[in-house]
Amino acid sequence: MKKIIILIIFMIILTGCEATYNLNIENTFKENVEIYVATNEKDNKLDWSNMTYKEMFDSDGNNYTRAYYNDPNYNQYIEGKQDGVEYYTNTIINNNKRYGINYSYNFTRNNFINSAAVNTCYKEITIKKNDNIFILETQKEASCLNGLSNLDKLTINISTNYKVLSSNSDSKSGNTYTWVVTNENYKNKPIKIIYNTDNTNLEYNPEEPENKPDSSTPNNENESSKKNRYLSYIFASSLVVIFIIGLIGFIKYKSVSKNR
Secondary structure, X not given: OHHXXXXXXXXXXXXXXXXXXXXXXXXXXXXXXXXXXXXXXXXXXXOOOOOEHHHHHXXXXXXXXXXXOOOOOOOOOOOOOOOOOOXXXXXXXXXXXXXXXXXXXXXXXXXXXXXXXXXHHXXXXXXXXXXXXXXXXXXXXXXXXXXXXOEEEXXXXXXXXXXXXXXXXXXXXXXXXXXXXXXXXXXXXXXXXXEXXXXXXXXXXXXXXXXXXXXXXXXXXXXXXXXXXXXXXXXXXHHHHHHHHHHHHHHHHHHHHHHO
């Protein structure tokens, strides 16, 4: 039974099943994942089991789902809750339209890349930092729709009150950016969003290196360095002028001497 539950969670081996992934980026990364079927399908039997969808989701709701994809404290051979392992909060979804299960967990910026939900679908995710600018990006393929599962559609919503400088989302509503992944586009559906945590009007130049320039570059010179540089230019220019004046004087002197 435990092996079946592990396969169901996030691998989503359900016919006609949909999933919605919600991520709110603030001081923490609040993750909320919904996996569900239409309410009128909840009593249908699974193709590979005598369980109904409702029975399966109810069973998942009573089990522990680890939040980190590669949690070193997790032992797959031990049943039940384990010490030192972080788990999602599981909640049953039951309304007029949908029946399923919700998984939620709050990550920090540093440990979000180890999210079990994200890593089940995207095998590579990075968060790069350049001063107050952050770039969240995944690989191209959303492997959870690669044909090995029967997930029909995955909707990804990322919301934030930070200033978003750029994204490759399919649509935007308010401060929420949405990507829709299907069996037709999953091979080339990367997620990328760039945001600024100090909410200034700072523009992002993708051609700039991720690490800010060394302090020795002209763009980062302090006032003292600039002043010394300008004095050097003035001194050098003065030497050139003195040399030219001297050269002209010497030529005139030679000319006068020659005429005598």
